[in-house]
Amino acid sequence: SLLSPIVSCSSSSSVRWKMESMSYTTRSSSSSPKLLFRQLFEKESSTYTYLLADASHPDKPALLVDPVDRTVDRDLSLVNDLGLKLVYAINTHVHADHVTGSGLIKTKVPGVKSIISKASKASADIFVEAGDKIQFGDLYLEVRATPGHTVGCVTYVTVDGPDQPQPRMAFTGDTLLIRGCGRTDFQGGSSEQLYESVHSQIFTLPKDTFIYPAHDYKGFTVSTVGEEVLYNPRLTKDEETFKSIMENLKLAYPKMIDVAVPANMVCGLQDLESKAA
Numbered sequence: 591s592l593l594s595p596i597v598s599c600s601s602s603s604s605v606r607w608k609m610e611s612m613s614y615t616t617r618s619s620s621s622s623p624k625l626l627f628r629q630l631f632e633k634e635s636s637t638y639t640y641l642l643a644d645a646s647h648p649d650k651p652a653l654l655v656d657p658v659d660r661t662v663d664r665d666l667s668l669v670n671d672l673g674l675k676l677v678y679a680i681n682t683h684v685h686a687d688h689v690t691g692s693g694l695i696k697t698k699v700p701g702v703k704s705i706i707s708k709a710s711k712a713s714a715d716i717f718v719e720a721g722d723k724i725q726f727g728d729l730y731l732e733v734r735a736t737p738g739h740t741v742g743c744v745t746y747v748t749v750d751g752p753d754q755p756q757p758r759m760a761f762t763g764d765t766l767l768i769r770g771c772g773r774t775d776f777q778g779g780s781s782e783q784l785y786e787s788v789h790s791q792i793f794t795l796p797k798d799t800f801i802y803p804a805h806d807y808k809g810f811t812v813s814t815v816g817e818e819v820l821y822n823p824r825l826t827k828d829e830e831t832f833k834s835i836m837e838n839l840k841l842a843y844p845k846m847i848d849v850a851v852p853a854n855m856v857c858g859l860q861d862l863e864s865k866a867a
C-alpha cells in the first residue's frame with residue numbers, strides 16, 4: 591500500500607533493495623510525523639537545494655534534494671545545527687550547470703546514500719524509477735518520471751496520506767520552473783516529452799500542491815500546481831506552440847556544462863577522483 595513500511599527502490603545491482611533494513615529507532619509515541627523543511631539557495635547557479643526531515647522521529651532522518659558542491663558545508667552545518675541524521679543525497683537529474691554535492695557529502699558524512707534515477711545512467715548508491723517511494727522516518731517521497739529536460743529527469747512528490755504533509759509538495763527539478771520550464775536542447779532533451787511529463791505527472795496533482803523547482807532566475811521561491819496551470823507562459827499553450835517557444839529560446843549553453851555533466855555522471859566526484867589519481 592501507499593504507506594507500507596517497506597519501501598523499495600531498484601538498486602545498482604538490479605536487486606530490489608528494501609529500505610526496511612535501515613536501522614531506525616522505533617517511534618515510541620503515536621504522534622504523526624512532522625516535516626521539517628528548508629529551502630536553500632546557491633547563487634552562482636541559481637539552484638535551490640531542499641532539506642527535508644521527519645522531525646518527530648527519534649532519529650530525525652533527513653534528506654537533501656539537489657545539493658550543490660559549493661554549498662555542501664553550509665548545508666551540512668544546518669543539518670548538524672538542527673540535530674538531524676542525513677540519510678540520503680538525492681538528485682532530480684544530471685545537472686548541466688553546477689556540480690552536485692552528493693559525492694562530496696558522502697565523503698564527509700559516512701553512511702549517506704546517493705539517489706538518482708535509473709534512466710539517468712549516472713552512478714549512485716540507489717537508482718529509482720516511477721512509483722518507487724523514498725522513506726525517511728515516517729515520511730515518503732514518491733518518484734514520478736518526468737523526462738524532457740533530460741532523459742532521466744524525475745520529480746519527487748510527497749505522498750497522499752493521513753499523516754503526510756498537506757498540501758503536497760513536488761520537487762520538480764528543471765522539468766517545471768516557476769512560470770517556466772527546463773530547456774530541452776541537450777542531454778537527450780525533448781520538448782514533446784517535457785510537455786507530456788508536465789501535463790500527465792505534475793498538472794494532474796491537486797491544485798494546492800506546492801511546486802519547488804531546482805532553479806529560479808527571477809526571484810520566485812515557490813508556486814502551486816493551480817498557479818502554473820493558469821499562468822505558466824509556456825505550458826499553458828498547446829503542444830505545437832510550446833514546441834515553437836522551446837525551439838526559439840536562444841539560450842547560451844550553461845557555462846559549466848563541459849565540467850558539470852561528466853562530473854555529475856559520477857556523483858560529482860570526477861574532480862576528486864582525478865585529484866586522488
Ligand SMILES: N[C@@H](CCC(=O)N[C@@H](CSS)C(=O)NCC(=O)O)C(=O)O
Pocket residue numbers: 635685686687764770771772773774805807841842843844845846
Ligand atoms: N546561464 C546559466 C544557465 C541557464 C540555463 O540554461 N538554465 C537551464 C537549467 S540549468 S541546465 C534551463 O533549463 N533554463 C530554462 C530557462 O528558460 O531559462 C549558466 O550559464 O549556468
